[in-house]
Each structure stands twice: as structure tokens, then as C-alpha cells.
Amino acid sequence: MKFIHAADIHLDSPLSGLSAYQDAPTDLLRTATRDAFSNLVGEAIDEAVDFVIIAGDLYDGNWKDYNTGVFFSREMGRLHAASIPVFLIYGNHDAESEMTRKLSLPANVTAFASNRAHTLRLDHLKVALHGQSFKHAATTDNLAADYPPRVDGWLNIGVLHTALEGYAAHASYAPCSLAELLAKGYDYWALGHVHEHAVLHTEPWIVFPGNLQGRHIRETGARGAILVTADEDRIVSVERICTDVLRWHRLEVDVSAADDLATAVRCVSRKFSTLLETAQDGRPMAVRVVLNGRSTAHGDLFGNEAQLRAEILSLAASLAGDRAWIEKVRVETTPVFDAAAVRARADAIADLQSLLDLAPADPALLAALTEELRYLADITPHELSDALPQLKAIRNGEVGAIIESVVPGLIAYLIKAG
Template sequence: MGIPFKFLHAADLHLDSPFRGLSRVPPAVRERLKESTFASLRQLLLLARREKVDFVVLSGDLYDAADRSLRAQLRMQRMLTELAEEGIQTFIVHGNHDPLDGWKAKLDWPGKVHIFDYGDPEPVPAYRRDGEMAAYVYGISYPRSSVTDNLAARYRVRPGAPFHLAVLHANVDGNANHDNYSPCKLSDLTAAGFDYWALGHIHDRRVLREYPHVVYPGNIQGRSIRETGPKGAYVVSVSETGSIELSFRDTADVLWHERIVTIDGAGREEELKARLLKAVDESRSESGGRPLVLRLRIEGRGELHGRLQREETAAEWLEELREWCGSPEDSDDWVWIDSLVVRTRAPLAEAAEGDEDGFLGVLTRLGREAAASGDGARELLEAAMDASMRQPKLREWCASRSDEEREELISRATELAASLLGEAGG
């Protein structure tokens, strides 16, 4: 039987992220994004105070680069000092972005901050604010940016505490969207005897297992259109019997969204305009008054497909949408349209349907048959890219496509060819 306690689990702060590719955005957008990781850090501090947590766990990549900026280190020092002044401990591991061999300013850190070194993890007591011991916390920091051995295998539970919490920056079960640093299997973690694995590295919020809990909180602030939706940390409440309650808290200062607009059933630009504006308004209302970076994807099949294929048409729609949204300089809850992506399809080719034995009909039929078969799509794509396969990066790209992606490529290529041939025949 233990005692009840509460802790905050966050990871992947990436303080002072450079947000590359912002040269063409308005100054208000650029400056807000550059400050967003620090604003989210401040939200973490306020969250810890508001929830009256007993301690904080930060699971790696606090900084965006090994040679971490002085500004980021000073902001982190300020936050940890304020936490310590309220009796809150902080436990830290460093990950691949901020390894131990990176540049560090010579700063004094509060006594209530424990930064784990590299090596076999030794237990460190975590205390409630009233001084009672709540748990043992274990952790390993990356000595360098690339760590490819299974660090999870080094963790061993030591007797002496009612609750055991392991902090680790790792890729569990080989998530393909992230570098395979400190690779391990979920079974490695669940069999190790810990009550909670406080993970970092994967920027999506995920609970991989309960009892024992294996948890990724995701990052605290989205940094690109690939990191959409709420971002933040978990408040973890542990009862005297060891039951665990997770509560996610959004700390993002700027949100990134992607929204799909379909051309299905739309034959006029006026209808598309209404749908685009509705998508913007819905995204704005969901942002909770925060700034929003939005990507719009135009999809579906319909009459507008041909008129959207010209590059200048998509650029004109994007320009007008930004105009309709207003200048980010004029408000704090701006919406900036990052991009407009056209992924529409043509109506089923009448020429192909009317002349099944003609060239266009045979092309369409073969394309559909290939797209409907994983093996067929793979063979056709490899044949079409035979000359390009001499380039290693293209060969690697092709090999990494899923059957679904190959089928989509074949389908779109077939429709584009049919559309171009139809225009030429007309």
C-alpha cells in the first residue's frame, strides 16, 4: 500500500525550435511561432501549479539541438527554479536532440532537479510536497545523438518504494515516422516490473498499455503541418492502491490543422468558395481563440477537377483565402493558410466507357485493374520507374511505399493520362 500522489509527464519540448521555412510568412506569424515553444513551456509551469503536482517528469528532447541555445537554457532554468521554490521536484532525461555531449552553458540548477546520466539507471526517490516518499524514478540520458542499442534492457526495479517510474526516450516497436533510436519492444517494457513508463521521442500522444502504463505524451507544441491538433502533457494521478488516472492537458500556443474540402457534387467555383470558407470558419472555432496554421486539401471527384489542375489556379485560390482570413498583424487569433493542396479526381472518363476497345478504354481498364491489386500496382510502378530506379533515393522511396500508396499513385496517374488524352482528342 502506497500513498496518493500526482505528477506531470511531458516530453519533446524542443525549445527554441527554428521553424524552418518561415521566410515567406508574415512577421506576426513568424514571431509567434518562434516564441510558441517558450509559451508552451510557460503553460507547463502554470499547469503544474494549477494541478498541484508533486513532481514533474521530462522525457527527453527538452532542447531542439545538441548545441542548445543559451536562451532555451535560461528559460528552462527559470521554470525549474520556480517549480523548486514551490517544492516540486523535476526529473529529466536527455534524448537524441539534446544529448549529454552537446554544448551546455555553465548554469546553476536547483537542488530539486535531477538530470539522469548515461549508464545503468539507479533509483532516485520522488517525494510528495509534504515530504513523504511516493516513488522511485529511474532514467538514462543519451550520451550522444545517435543511440541504437536497447536502453530499456538496462532498467531494473529496486526494492524500497511503493511505485516505480521509468523515464526513457525511445522508439517502441519501430515507429516508422521517427528515427529508430533506443529501439525496444513493448514486451520489453511490460515485463520489466515498472508501474509506469514515461516515454518520449514520438510526437503523437499514445497510451501503448495500461497496468503497467506505457505512455507517450507527444510534444508540447506542434512544429509543422505534420504535427496537427492539441499538443501537451499528461497529469498522472496515482491512488494509494496504485490505480492510475491519466488526464491530458493541452499546452499548445499555436495550433496546426489540416482540413479536407471535397468537390463532390460541386460544378461551380462559387460552391467551392463556400466550402473553403466554411472549412476555415470551422477550424477557427475549434482553435479556442488561439492562432492557427491551416492546410487545406481539396479532394473528391467532380466537374471542377480539370479547372483546378493548373498550378496558377491553386495559387490564386490560396491568395484569395489568405485575403479573406485577414492580416495576422491585426489580431491575436489569426488564421494563416499555410498551403492549399489539390488532390482531386476527374469524373469517370466518358470516352473510356464509350470505347472500351480503344486506346483510352484499354488504358483506363488496365489502370483500374492494377490499382485494385497490390501486386499489380507494385509491378506497374516498378516498370514505370525502371529508368529512375538507378537513383538510390528514388529506389528507396519506391520500396518504402505501401500497397495503398502504390494503388493511389496508379489510380491518379491513370486518371491524369485519361484527362490529358481526352483534352488532346477534343
Template structure:
């Protein structure tokens, strides 16, 4: 098999509004609003520099069916840059930017193949190899029926790649679109499955690779860590994957060692030093304060959450790159960092809950048509486990969220 090299990206969400973000300064807000476009520019720059054989974009190029005009223009310009150097692009639209939207559109250059709303198989010569790429775009927002049966089997003598924006039918964390089972993908005998829709980077299979690259840019506190795409090399049935981070702003949960801190100025200085050493560029950070002694806990108990977060933001504004503090959590062993009398009252209330109390709270979850069938049977063991986890959360964590 001739070696080929390509880029697998998905879930660009260009033009994301970043709703729900609070307390940002004007420059920080501008940086965040531009972050999806900047991450896309980094993807294009990487492709122009490394010249892959082709580029895959597996769904949700845009954040909404209205397809923000500025985002469309930026995307069209990027595609033209790739055309100038002869890099083909294979693009599918997902549930966010489905083909049924009413948005004005830009004409894309001829190097871009946009999949229609039914599965099609496109042939691409790469050197002496023939690469077949199968995929489809969402014709409407909700594609809830399986599409995997429409994908062709691999033909002899070709490299077969599947593009699929969807989720495993057993997934209980996300809305299930174009559901599939891993066994169904494996049965097609493809050389690589390029997935999209799930924003968490993960690999469902190694041989052959079945891969979610995650989204290109985190958009909220649940999309933590490095974000980017995979550069993939296929040769003689073997795959090598390298993750390339390109996020412009990283959402991160950061543990700060607060050992020995007695005064507030020490806390601020300590936070600045540790975040400077973090070296991850622009950050929206959830800070966890660890190893607090009794003196530090008593000091922080008397400070309101709003005041502490705002003071930390001001102290960290002196750093070279922006760090926006979205929340602060005090983490301590046992009950030392109990938040308030209310925290103790809540812990005591949970300790008194009986099986009927838990069943009432969990009723909606267990009755859900999708998630209910995957949940374990409620029994004494599960009740004790839930009670212990809830108590642990209350006792170990004090969340100081920005309420504005």
C-alpha cells in the same frame, strides 16, 4: 498506496527552427518560431496553478545539441519558478540534446535532477509514500543499444516510475534509439512508464500505463492535432491520465464541406465560416475540399495552385487568429477531380505495372536492414493491394502544394 499526482511531458524541442515552412507573413513566422517556448510557458503555468508532486521531462528538451541560448534561458527561468513553489523536476536528455554537445549551459536550480548517461534510480518522498524514479540521459546522439536491462526491478513498498527516451525495437517509422520490447517494460513491474522520443501521443499499455505523451508543440505537417502533456494520478495501483493540450500553433488537416459551391467567392466565404467555427486557435492548415460538384471542379481546374493558396491565405487573414494554408487538396469520388492529363497518364501507367516493376520500386525498402524483416512477403495479393491503393490516391486526391 498513497495517491500521487505528477506531470509527464517529453520532447519539448525548445528552439526548433521550423525549417521548410513557406509563405508565412512576418507576424505569423514570429508566432511559429516562438511556439515551442510559448507551449513550454503554458506547461509551467499549469504546474504552478495545479501544484503536482513533481514533473517529468523525458528527453529532447532542446531541438539540437547546440541548445539555443534563448531557449536555455527560458527553460532555466521556468525551472526557477517551479523551485519557488517546491516542485521537483526530473529531466533526461535525449538524442537531440545529448550530453556530448558543445553548447554553453545555464545552471539549473536545485529542484531539478538531471539524469546522467547511465541508468540511475532516484528516491523521492511524497507525503507518506516513497517514489523511485529511474532514468538516464543520452551521452551521445546515437544510443542504439538497449538500455532497459540496466533498469532495476521494482522494490516492495515503493511507487516505481521509469523514464525512457526510446522506441520499440519493432518500430519501422522512426529511427530506433534505446530499443525495447513492451514485454521487457512489463517485466520490471513498474507502476508507470514515462516514455519519450515518439511525437505521436499513444499508450502502449493501460495496466500499468506505458505512455508516450507526444511532443509539446507540433513542428511540421506530419505532427497534426493537439499537442501537450499528461497529468497522471496514481492511487492503489490505479492510474488516471488526463491529456492537457498546450500547443501555441496547431498543425491540422481540415475537411471543408463545399456542397453547392458554384463561384470562387462562395468558396472563400465558406472556408472562413468553417474555420471560424473550428475554434482551435492559431493554425497551420492542410485544407481538403470535399463534396465538390462538377461546376466547382471545372472552376478550380483553371486556377494555378499558387494563386489559389495565396488567395485563400489573404481571405483567411481577416480571421481573429491566424490561419496559414500550407496546402489544398480537392477530394472527389471516382475520376471527377482528376488533376490533369498527367494524372490520367500516371494512373494508366500504374495500371500496367507488373510484379517486376513493383519489386524494382520496393527493392530499397525490402533490402533495408531494419524495415525489411517486418514487411510482408511480396506476392500477387500484395501487388493488387498496392496497385489499388495507388490508383485510389491518384483518383481521389488532387494536391495543391505551396511550391515556394
């Protein structure tokens, strides 16, 4: 007997701030969650699984229109034709109270009720599925505590959307402890909500499959679902399957040894070539390049982000063609000389360093800069705030922090130019 465990599909999840990205593969990004879901359905059919479990967040909240539901029904039709049923729970993103538009579920799809935890019995397989959907998005009760007892002599699977414990990066919905799950005596816990793949326990298995498709740079690496093989009373194997159609990567490049922009780009070239060699599955890649290290190139990189990005775009095009998109280039290097060392120079640059040390706390300067910059911030679309966090700081009147971040680069630039 085989089944697939998936979660956090977020069909038609909006990609906010996409217009801030240059040369983005917008068509691929906009359909990525759908394409990944279609891949999941294809895997289920190819593997001839007995059923599919979706452990919450099938949707991403209220539908913009009915197309999301129609797409889901079409994919369920493929499974129905292959005689594969689907069992799902609603999580915080698709809680019953959140859905303003609903279509009747396809005939092969069963949703767990939200009023209480209950058991669905698959008699022909001797499988007992235990689960409960969210009634409200902000469900902070411990749902697992009231899950039914195991059915003796059957394979018992718990389906739960939960933050569990120790996942501070995720909202604390339906919290519970690992010990509570173990105490239920189930053979497998099919969890959802946490977007990173994690096997928390074996025998019994307690698993987060992660989401089907990475949607932004905070969701890097392979994404997919879990294929589980079992016999009448135990789990035989648990295997991860990848469904993503585009994979996000954060490429950290140490440019400590670089003297200028050109040598920094050569450092990127070496790391980028290694990335291409290790990622040979043919999937398109969205790559954020982050330059770091204490480097004499810091001054040369300061203010030259446009040229640096152009150089890296050209590099990526020559090495990967259309396979790689450079989502962003971040300069997080630090100068070789700190402020104390610069002040000890006893020259014009040292005098400038001393003046700039006072700038972040100068009320007249801050007021003037805020007035000048706020106009630019106010006419810039708010959707760009995620891509340009400085805009948010300007709108909040936090110009001092921007000055502090700029000063080291400016001083390093002047030293390099001198």
C-alpha cells in the same frame, strides 16, 4: 500525490522554410515552443504537483547561443519558488555528446546519468524513479533491458526515451518491446521520443505524452503533457493537459460536386465553418486546406492556385479574423475524364493527349526542360525545398515526374475552356 509527465519539448526548435509562407504569424511561431513550455510550468504550479518528469528531448540539439539555456533556467526558477523538483533524461536531440553549450542545471533539476540505468528515490513520497539518459544521439541499444528492479512497497516510475516497437515514422532509438516494459513491474512508464500522444497500456500505465507544441503540419491536433495522480502504491488517474499555443489542422475538402473554382471555394467555406465551430478553445490555428475528389472543377483549379489561395485567405479572414492562418492550399483533385476517355474523343485535345503521353519519356524534351528549369531552381533558396518539393525534383533531374503530374490538369483545363 501528483506529478506531470512531459517529453519532446524541443525548446527553440528552428522553423525551416518559414519564409516560404505568406502572411505567417512569425512571432507566434518562433516563440511557440517557449510559450508552450511556460504553459507547462504554469500548469505544474497551479496543480501544486510534487514533481515534473521530462522524458527526453528538452532541447533540439546544439544551442545557437546561451539564450535557450537561460530561458530554461528562468522557468525552472518558477518551479523552484513553488518547491517543485524536476527529473529529466536526455534523448537523441539533447544527448550529452550533442550539447556544445551547457549551463549548470538549476538546483531543483536532476538529470539521470548516461553511463547506466539507475534509481532515484524520493523518500518522502515513497516514489522510485528509474531512468537513463542518452550518451550519444544515435543510441540504438535496448536501454530498458538493464533498468533496475522495482522497489517493493513504493510507487515505481520508469523514465525512458524510446522508439518502442511499431513506430516506423520515428528513428529506432533505444528500441524495446511492450512486453519488456510490462515485465519490469513498474506502476508507470513515462516515455518520450514519439510525438503523438498514446496510451499503450493501463495497469500498469505506459504513456507517450506527445510533444508540447506542434511545430509543422505533420504535427496536427492538440499537444501537451500528462497529469498523473497517485496514492502510496497505485496510479489513481491519468489526465491529458494541453499546453500548445497554436494548433495545426489539415482541412480535407471533398469538391467532387463542384463545377468550378467558385463552387469549390463554397465547399471550403462549409468545412472551414465546421472547423471553427468544433475548435472553440480560442487557440490560433494554422490550417492546410487540401481539395480532393474526382471533380469537373479540376480543370478550373489547374494553374489557378494563386487565385484559389487568395479566395480562401479572404474566406478565412472573414470567418476567423486573426485566429486562423492558411499555411498552404493544396489541390489534389482528379479529372472526371481519364487519359483513355480523352484519347477516345477523336479531336485536337485527343491528339494532344496522345503526344503528352509520350512527353515524360522523350529525352530531348526532358533535357530541354531540365536546362530551362534548373536555372530557376538553382537561384531559389534551398530552404524553400520543403514547401516546394518540385524544386528538389528539378535539381535531381526528375522532370518526367513533374510532366506526368501536370498533364491531367492541363487536359482538364483545356476541356473546361473548350
